[in-house]
Amino acid sequence: MSNQKIDSLKSDLLSLLSDPSSLITEEEKLQALSKDEWFVSAMPQLALEPSNAQEVASILAYAHQHAIALTTRGAGYGYVGGATPIHGGILLSTARLNKILQIHPGDAIAIVEPAVITGQLAEAVRQEGLFYPPDPASLHHCSIGGNIATNAGGPRCLKYGVTRHYVLGLQVALATGELVEVGGRTHKNKTGFDLVGMFVGSEGLLGVITQATLRLLPRPPARAMLSAGFENMQEAAQAVQSIFSAGYLPSAVEVADHFTLKAAREDLPKNFQQHIPPGKAHLLLEVDGQEASVISEIEGLKNILDTSALQVEKALGESSCDFLWALRRSFSMALRATGLIKLNEDIVVPRSRLCDLVAFTERLQAESGFPIACFGHAGDGNIHVNIMIPAQEKEQQQEKIDLLLEKLFQQVIQWKGAITGEHGIGLAKLPWWKMATSPQVRSLHRALKSALDPHHILNPGKFV
Ligand SMILES: Cc1cc2nc3c(=O)[nH]c(=O)nc-3n(C[C@H](O)[C@H](O)[C@H](O)COP(=O)(O)OP(=O)(O)OC[C@H]3O[C@@H](n4cnc5c(N)ncnc54)[C@H](O)[C@@H]3O)c2cc1C
Incomplete structure (x- = not known):
């Protein structure tokens, strides 16, 4: 220009x-x-x-x-x-559109502008005895608008679902300059197409979200957690299946592999290290609800884990649970502290494929020579596969990295999984968009895009 x-x-x-x-x-x-x-x-x-x-x-x-x-x-x-x-x-x-406009305990909703930080909303509703469940690990930095545009998830998705399940209504500025309101403030609404669902996850390609009405839940009064170490990932994955087979639905089930635990053991401060259990795989479970049922459920879950775990630690109440979550969040920092570049691929596999995924990434590791750290949301099969690359080798090894990613995504798709569970396509997953979608699905995306944004001005260069 x-x-x-x-x-x-x-x-x-x-x-x-x-x-x-x-x-x-x-x-x-x-x-x-x-x-x-x-x-x-x-x-x-x-x-x-x-x-x-x-x-x-x-x-x-x-x-x-x-x-x-x-x-x-x-x-x-x-x-x-x-x-x-x-x-x-x-x-x-959207930085200046950052106000919480209303928290209405009677209707169990919050109305917010898009730049409200997720963690701030969660805290504000907590003060009112309410609960906004979506909990991306980035919640202290990311915005509600960004969460809606990427349909963000987090550990609690297992029991509570993803961001989509909490968006009741949206105000959206369309590419043509009209402001539209879709959905509303009721917890149910079946008037016409699910236009709210169309904008959720649309990655800024269909409109600009200028206001959101969000569904809130009553805040569960009690929480408890278990942190367990296992001989290997197969044992941990088997324990996850046993938990569901026994009829339990924890609010979160997180897993971490050997490489991740090794990095944590080397990097984390002593007070955290004492709480990393022995073994080559780690499971973290949380349950929430009324105190009596939480205490009884956590005992039942502990009995299941005790049959195969090397060690199980129990945490009751807010502060001990927060400590275990802080430990879990520090795994990501520990991986960064290895000095290797972490390519975080948030793939999803059907839950029964967890062991296959671990075996497959071990093979990829052996073939490529790059360490691979797997951790994430075991309960819903959304495992973050982190390919660890020496910084100085990234450029010269790009072809090898692309080949490795290609193999990973091909396998995930073959298992009927997805190449992204929560981060979205953006630019990072663009090369695999075609592999992950059928021609019919791509043409449906193009039709929607052209109907809403005829000159294709919104976020051009992305997946549509
Ligand atoms: C350390 C770390 C941990 C993370 N953990 C998680 C996790 O656990 N779960 C998870 O789901 N994600 C996670 N993420 C990814 C990221 O935080 C989420 O995708 C988040 O939703 C992005 O929000 P944001 O406000 O930063 O959006 P941005 O990065 O600013 O934008 C993201 C996309 O949304 C679009 N967009 C933003 N605002 C609007 C709007 N108002 N209207 C229309 N389109 C809009 C943008 O165009 C872009 O396509 C993590 C990221 C990091 C760095």
């Missing part, structure tokens, strides 16, 4: 904004907005931080009329380059 065109674009956009400081053109600030937590970056021509939904809609109408690429950014804590403006143009940051 010529300088003259950029100047006229700036003055046109300024006329749509109530606060001129919402227009960002400084190189340094644009640089900070040029990427998320994935490694690829791309500079936008300029960035905008609109102050309200109406301004978002006006910006979209303008971008539509002039066919200008526009990429939406929440907190920029995505893992797949979804908010990276790979075609330049306008970067629309």
Whole structure:
């Protein structure tokens, strides 16, 4: 774009904004907005931080009329380059739309603007005796808008479901500049198509979410956890199956493999180390509910684990459970501390394939020479397969890495799994989008995209 065109674009956009400081053109600030937590970056021509939904809609109408690429950014804590403006143009940051507008205990809903940080909402509703279950590990950094656009998950999905299950209504600015409200504030609503579901997980390709009405639950008064070490992953996976066969539904069942545990044993401070059980596989279980049932369930679960685990530690109450979660979250840091680059692939397999997945990644490790660390949500088969690459080798080994990923995704698809359970496609999974979808499904995506965004201005260069 010529300088003259950029100047006229700036003055046109300024006329749509109530606060001129919402227009960002400084190189340094644009640089900070040029990427998320994935490694690829791309500079936008300029960035905008609109102050309200109406301004978002006006910006979209303008971008539509002039066919200008526009990429939406929440907190920029995505893992797949979804908010990276790979075609330049306008970067629309929702940062100023950051208010919790209403928490209504009677209706069990919260109405929020998109840039509210997930952890802050969870804490605000907790104060009211309510519960917002979606708990991505990034919850202290990521936004509700980003969670909705990626249909974020987390450990508690096993019992409580993913973000989609908590979105009752949305206000969305469409590419053409209209503001629409879909869904509502009731916990059930079957009026027409599931348009809320269409926008959830749409990765900024179908509209900009400007407000969300979220479903809340009563806060479970009690929690308890078990942390168990096993001889190997097969034993741990078998224990997971035994838990479900016995009719238990924990709120979370997390697994970590040998490589992850080894990194944790080498890196973590003493107070954490004392709580890493022996063995080459680790399971962490949580149950929540009324105190009497939590105590009885945790005993039942402990009896099951005791039959095959090397050691089982029990935690009752908020602070001991929070400690075990802190230990679990520190596994990711421990992997980073190895100095290797962690390529985190959030694949999902049908639960019965957990052991097959572990055996398969062990074979990939042997073939490629790259260590692979597996940990994640064993309860729903969403295992994070982390390929660990020496930083200095990343560029020269790219072909080998791509081949390894290709084999992993091919196998996952063959097992009827999915190449992403929660992070989304973004740029990171784009090369495998075709492998993961049928021509009919891709054509359905294109039809929806063209109907809602006829000039394809929203987040261009991504999977549609
Ligand atoms: C350390 C770490 C741990 C993580 N753990 C988890 C996890 O446990 N579970 C999980 O699901 N994810 C996890 N993630 C991934 C990430 O945090 C989620 O994808 C999160 O939902 C991104 O939110 P965000 O606000 O940062 O979105 P961004 O990165 O800003 O954007 C993500 C996508 O959403 C679109 N978008 C953002 N806001 C809007 C909006 N208002 N309207 C329309 N489109 C929008 C963007 O265009 C982009 O495509 C993790 C990431 C990191 C770095």
